[in-house]
Amino acid sequence: MTLPDFDVLVVGSGPAGVAAAFPLIEAxxxxxxxxxxxxxEIDVPDGEYLGLRATDPLxxxxxxxxxxxxxxxxxxxxxKFRAATLAFAFRDFAAANRIVAERFALxxxxxxxxxxxxxxxxxxxxxxxxxxxxxxxxRELDAAYASVAARVGLSGAADDDLATFFGVDDLARxxxxxxxxxxxxxxxxxxxxxxxxxxxxxxxxxxxxVLAQDAPDGRLGCDAxxxxxxGCPRRAMYSSRYDLASxxxxxxxxxxxxxxxxxVVRDGGAWRAHAxxxxxxxxxxxxxxxxxxxxxxxxxxxxxxxxxxxxAARLLHLPMxxxxxxxxxxxxxxxxxxxxxxxxxxxxxGDAPQEVCGYTFSTHGLPMTEFLRHAPLSVAGAAPLLRAxxxxxxxxxxxxxxxxxRSRVELRDxxxxxxxxxxxxxxxxxxxxxxxxxxxxxxxxxxRMLPGSFRRGAAGADVHYAGTMPMRASxxxxxxxADGELSGLEGVYAADAAVLPTLPAKSHTLAMMANAHxxxxxxxxxxxxxxxx
Amino acid sequence: MRSVTVTGATGYVGSHFAxxxxxxxxxxxxxxxxxxxxxxxxxxxxxxxxAWVLDGEATPIVHLAVLAGGSDERDVEVDAAHxxxxxxxxxxxxxxxxxxxxxxxxxxxxxxxxxxxxxxxxLASGGxxxxxxxxxxxxxxxxxxxxxxxxxxxVMLPAVVxxxxxxxxxxxDLAAALLRALESPERWFGRVLHVAEPEPRPFSAWMHxxxxxxxxxxxxxPIPAALVRAGTALAxxxxxSSLADRARSLLAIPPMATxxxxxxxxxxxxxxxxxxxxxxxxxxxxxxxxxxLRYVLGAAPGLALVRRYARAIEALRxxxxxxxxxxxxxxxxxxxxxxxxxLRAADGEWQWRVHAAAAxxxxxxxxxxxxxxxxxxxxxxxxxxxxxxxLPVEALARAASLALDTRRRRG
Numbered sequence: 001m002t003l004p005d006f007d008v009l010v011v012g013s014g015p016a017g018v019a020a021a022f023p024l025i026e027a028x029x030x031x032x033x034x035x036x037x038x039x040x041e042i043d044v045p046d047g048e049y050l051g052l053r054a055t056d057p058l059x060x061x062x063x064x065x066x067x068x069x070x071x072x073x074x075x076x077x078x079x080k081f082r083a084a085t086l087a088f089a090f091r092d093f094a095a096a097n098r099i100v101a102e103r104f105a106l107x108x109x110x111x112x113x114x115x116x117x118x119x120x121x122x123x124x125x126x127x128x129x130x131x132x133x134x135x136x137x138x139r140e141l142d143a144a145y146a147s148v149a150a151r152v153g154l155s156g157a158a159d160d161d162l163a164t165f166f167g168v169d170d171l172a173r174x175x176x177x178x179x180x181x182x183x184x185x186x187x188x189x190x191x192x193x194x195x196x197x198x199x200x201x202x203x204x205x206x207x208x209x210v211l212a213q214d215a216p217d218g219r220l221g222c223d224a225x226x227x228x229x230x231g232c233p234r235r236a237m238y239s240s241r242y243d244l245a246s247x248x249x250x251x252x253x254x255x256x257x258x259x260x261x262x263x264v265v266r267d268g269g270a271w272r273a274h275a276x277x278x279x280x281x282x283x284x285x286x287x288x289x290x291x292x293x294x295x296x297x298x299x300x301x302x303x304x305x306x307x308x309x310x311x312a313a314r315l316l317h318l319p320m321x322x323x324x325x326x327x328x329x330x331x332x333x334x335x336x337x338x339x340x341x342x343x344x345x346x347x348x349x350g351d352a353p354q355e356v357c358g359y360t361f362s363t364h365g366l367p368m369t370e371f372l373r374h375a376p377l378s379v380a381g382a383a384p385l386l387r388a389x390x391x392x393x394x395x396x397x398x399x400x401x402x403x404x405x406r407s408r409v410e411l412r413d414x415x416x417x418x419x420x421x422x423x424x425x426x427x428x429x430x431x432x433x434x435x436x437x438x439x440x441x442x443x444x445x446x447x448r449m450l451p452g453s454f455r456r457g458a459a460g461a462d463v464h465y466a467g468t469m470p471m472r473a474s475x476x477x478x479x480x481x482a483d484g485e486l487s488g489l490e491g492v493y494a495a496d497a498a499v500l501p502t503l504p505a506k507s508h509t510l511a512m513m514a515n516a517h518x519x520x521x522x523x524x525x526x527x528x529x530x531x532x533x
Numbered sequence: 534m535r536s537v538t539v540t541g542a543t544g545y546v547g548s549h550f551a552x553x554x555x556x557x558x559x560x561x562x563x564x565x566x567x568x569x570x571x572x573x574x575x576x577x578x579x580x581x582x583x584a585w586v587l588d589g590e591a592t593p594i595v596h597l598a599v600l601a602g603g604s605d606e607r608d609v610e611v612d613a614a615h616x617x618x619x620x621x622x623x624x625x626x627x628x629x630x631x632x633x634x635x636x637x638x639x640x641x642x643x644x645x646x647x648x649x650x651x652x653x654x655x656l657a658s659g660g661x662x663x664x665x666x667x668x669x670x671x672x673x674x675x676x677x678x679x680x681x682x683x684x685x686x687x688v689m690l691p692a693v694v695x696x697x698x699x700x701x702x703x704x705x706d707l708a709a710a711l712l713r714a715l716e717s718p719e720r721w722f723g724r725v726l727h728v729a730e731p732e733p734r735p736f737s738a739w740m741h742x743x744x745x746x747x748x749x750x751x752x753x754x755p756i757p758a759a760l761v762r763a764g765t766a767l768a769x770x771x772x773x774s775s776l777a778d779r780a781r782s783l784l785a786i787p788p789m790a791t792x793x794x795x796x797x798x799x800x801x802x803x804x805x806x807x808x809x810x811x812x813x814x815x816x817x818x819x820x821x822x823x824x825x826l827r828y829v830l831g832a833a834p835g836l837a838l839v840r841r842y843a844r845a846i847e848a849l850r851x852x853x854x855x856x857x858x859x860x861x862x863x864x865x866x867x868x869x870x871x872x873x874x875x876l877r878a879a880d881g882e883w884q885w886r887v888h889a890a891a892a893x894x895x896x897x898x899x900x901x902x903x904x905x906x907x908x909x910x911x912x913x914x915x916x917x918x919x920x921x922x923x924l925p926v927e928a929l930a931r932a933a934s935l936a937l938d939t940r941r942r943r944g
Contacts, residue, residue: 050908053901060841063896068845070896071889332916334908368904369892378872379829379891381927383904388920391906 006032006254007527009273009287011261011302014114016496017293018240019148019513020520021247027524030252032285033244035294036096036110037257037278038088040117042066044233048337049226049365062230063367077105077461079370080118085230089117096260096276097298097417104407104421105460108295112257113241115295115463121209121237121341122359122507123154125167125514132501133473134482136518144517146171148510152238153219155212161193162204165347165354168510173212175205176222179338179362181327181394186344188446200349201441206342206359209238209510217246226365228340237341259283262415263305264290264492271491289491289523291484293516296498300409300468301417303478303498307488310478312410316467316503318399319423321431323438323454324371325360325447330392340365343394348437350401356434357505358398363390376452393450398438399462399505404430407459409468421459431456464508466497483526484519495519536560537715538586540578540617541597542569545674546631546665546704550595553708559715562592581609583616591624593715596655597631607647614651618658627722628660629714631707634700634729634789636664652725661714661721664789665707666700666729669743670808677704684744684751690737692753693761698733700789701805713798720797727791730802742806746813748820817854818843820862825890828865828872830903834894841893846886855886869926873934879941 007029010017017033024031045052045062052059064070065084073082080086093108094101109115125145128138145168154172163169178186189196189203196202213221219242220234228237235242247253258278264271271290277283292299297315304310342359350356363371368386375382406422424430439449471480477488484493495516497508537554541547542563551561551571563572564586566579576586580598587594594617600610614630621628636648652662669677683690702710710728714721737753744751795802822842826834846852861868877884894900902910911919 050905053905054898054907057898059898059901060893060896064841064892068841068848070892071845071849074885074888074892332906332913332920334906334910334913336908364905367892367895369888369895372891373888376874377927378869378930379887380831380866380869380872381923381930383829383831384916384919384923387904387906388916 005270006030006285006287008032008289008291008523009034009271009285010291010293011035011273011299012114012293012295012496013112013240013244013255014109014293014295014496015116015240015509015513016516017114017291018243018247019516020291020293020495020523021253022147022151022243023517023521024524024527025247025250025253027528028252029524029527030254032254032256032287033247034256034259034261034273034275034285035112035114036092036260038091038109038111040085040231041088042085044085044227044231046233047225049340050335050337052227077458079229079366081107083118083230086118089113089115093298097294097301098415099297099301099417099419101419101460102421103459104419105458106297106419107460107463108298110260111241112244113239116239116509117231117241119509120359120507122345123152123168123172123207123209123510124165124506124508126504126508126511127167130502130504130511132470134471134501135473136482140518140521141514144514144521145510148513148517151243152209152510152513153211153215154207154510155210155222156205156207158205160204161197161202162207162345162347165202165204165357165506166207166345168207172207176208176210176212176224176339176341178343179224180336181330181362181392182343182360184327184329185360185394185445185447192444196441196444199437199441200353201346201437202354203344203346203445206345208341210341211236217242222339222341224337224339226337226340226362229365256285259285261294261302263302264489265306288527289493291493291495291520291523292498293495296465296468296496297409297417297419299494299496299498301411303469303486303489303492303494304409304411304417305415306492307478307486310411310488312408313468313478315405315407315409315419315465316402316500317405317407317460318402318462318464318503318505319404319427319431319459320397320399320457320462321434321454322395322397322457323435324363324450325394325396325442326389326450327392327394327447329446332388333391335364335391338362338364346396346398346438346441348398348434348441350430350434352401355401355505356398358396358438360394360396363393363395366395374453374455394447398434399464400427400430400434401505402467402503405459419460423459428456464497464503466500466503466508469494469498470501471499472501483522484515493519493523534558534560536562536590536592537595538562538564538576538592539572539595539597540564540586541599542572543567544597544599545672545677546668546707547597548674549671549704550597550708550711553705554712557712559712562588562590564594565598580613583613585620586617587620587624587626591626593626593718594621594628595631595711595715596628607643607650610647611650611654614654618654618660621660622658627718628655628658629711629718630655630660630662631711632662632664632725634664634666634727634786637787656723656725659722661718661723662725663707663711663714664725664727665710666702666789666791667739668704668707669701669805670703671705680740680743684740685747685749687744687751689752689754690740690744691756691761692737693758694755695758696735696737697758697786698788699736699739699786700729700731700733700791701739702729703803703805703808706800706802710798710800713800726794726798727789728794728798728800728802729789729791730804731790731792731795733786733788739805742809746809746816748813748817811852814852814854815843815847818846818852821846821854821857821886822890824857824862824865824868825886826894828868829887829890829894830899831866832899832903835897835899838893838897838899842890845889845893850882850885855883869930870933870937873931875938876934876941879938
């Protein structure tokens, strides 16, 4: 392939890559964006979940997949990995990027739009302290948040106990209505919140990258059809895939799908990326600057292969747990249509304030098989029990602090990146304390934690990977400066979660996008002041 | 587009051949009494009242039609073949005649002698003769259907002494051989092609394998060959049954040397042993799926679900059925005793199958009614009742599972 040379090569079309590309494109620079190129294979059905389940004779097509994807992924750690409509978003990641995982549930994406095709849509703003020791201009970052949020479309703003924790209500619309279980739970919490907060527990609306109303760009607002696990046919849930159309409207933008970057090599005054092309053969492309946004782990693999001496790094991620809550008064109610994205959120103070964060979901948008697999009963015994119980249950996930992890990435001699999962000695004990405190806190709001339902996930199952090339005030090789530029690879930037200096237990995507936008904007200004080579 | 006219295209070999020919890009004209679903065009044709089959188009004729009736009508078949050959000559084309392994001038049966008479005429006209061995597989038909019925039902199988031997050929392999011959006919004009497994095998052993595909193991009862001859002669004398004739011809099968012809055609045949093993495994997977799905759903599963389960086992579990106890297959609700946490944990594969069955069952409107509390589908009180009623049964199943587990540990 003979690509023209570019001012900037952006590696990855996920939320970080797209966020970094917009300011560059708008400043008039020529940008090439490359990615794995995978596209959705199965349409998400058009209809309401329960109605489709009751009547769609072809529901196996999206529930299981024509290739029985859901059964192939039977051992995977999250229902998302079993959703046939999302198979394209996770397929081939490790093999294509030459990444091996040990004791680590690795996920990544070769899809156009990356992991934003399959994310939970949680959004928060990072507090100033969460940017570590780098000096970041607050006004610049705020402008980036505003710009990104306008494109993404946020909802969930509410005057509640988590408004400060999420910090995005100035950018978000009101919330999508709660279903009846969550409305009841929120009501009960409101009556006992003083006591709950005294115990370090707070609850409020989930702030989400989900459109509450139709947007001018053709995306439609959430209508609570409950197919959120499989993907939204209305495009209410943000995916950076949707932004490629507006990027393409700029003459200076080229999107090259199926171009998998292996390493970057200095080539005169520019950088040349060596990649595997759409036909599987070696390809290269030259650009003055490179922005790595392939996802923290894949970006780190590229950087380590390109920078001699950069062989290992700490990997931050969030240990995860999940549990089920029972609201007895709704026992044996019938299932009611409703949204299947997060509805309420909660935080728990630990050694530090709001050190644990989680979301609650309706059970109705999940296949019952997801629960059967955990029931200590026969399927025939569990099915009628769950049918009576599940409509009165909600499920919750929660993220524990990254300090409990001891995971690492290391480049092997053969060029493969090895991700090794690990956790601190006190992780299990910490998890048990969280379980007990959450059980008590929810009980005070009328929700019983189902015994045995609290389960900690495998290392990596959270898919919140970050911090391998952190921004530092004085970066060492393999770390970034405040502009995202990699020390040791001048002219190569990282824009995804690899640059986050800390990983608080909260949804980091929006903060990562704002930071990527800021990095893109700074690079655009820098390009204007340097001569083309 | 290449065309071929097929007499007997609605028969056992004919329908498989027509499908294969169309897949290979041939336009198939069926010359049959009734229209064929597997052909592109239809010309009415009856062996008893032969009429022109070539509709102004000089296509090769694959001649498969036979009379279903008795042996006293053999002249009809010969005359019909004669008419076909004349028509082919007039149009400058040829006939490919599918004969039989038993075709001989001095064959002990009329069936074999008739085939031989037709063969002679076809070869004299420069046509092609294909002699298949014992044709089996695919959708049941012809002699294979009769043998399948016997294999499924028979409590005992006659093991004739000395054992007559057969050389099986899968119906799809035969169709492929016919297509190969049609692709370069000039190589085969005036020749007899022998298509069957090269090694003759005792018929009774072959039947035993066929019976095993139904999970059956009938007894083999030795019977002297002379007795069979006498019996079938008797049958022929009272009922003029062509089947008796063909059964008798089984006793007099001359071995065929097929390796040379198969090599010349460039064909590798599947072995019937492998084909039967696959058939048996597939059948066992279907049975397993039917039982597991019935257990999971608490009601008879739709056919599509059972098929999907069998397909899942083929695609993801190497087509290996589980050795489930017979009582579980017969009365699926008893599987509840096996589907208990301790026994599931002891056998990861079993656990996988139960979950696969649950996932497959759930992904259907039938499963949605079982697993979801849909509005209008039972009252709140009914759902609570059903959940509570499940508990004592679960306790029984748990007790049974403990007994089974103890036995498993001892065994």
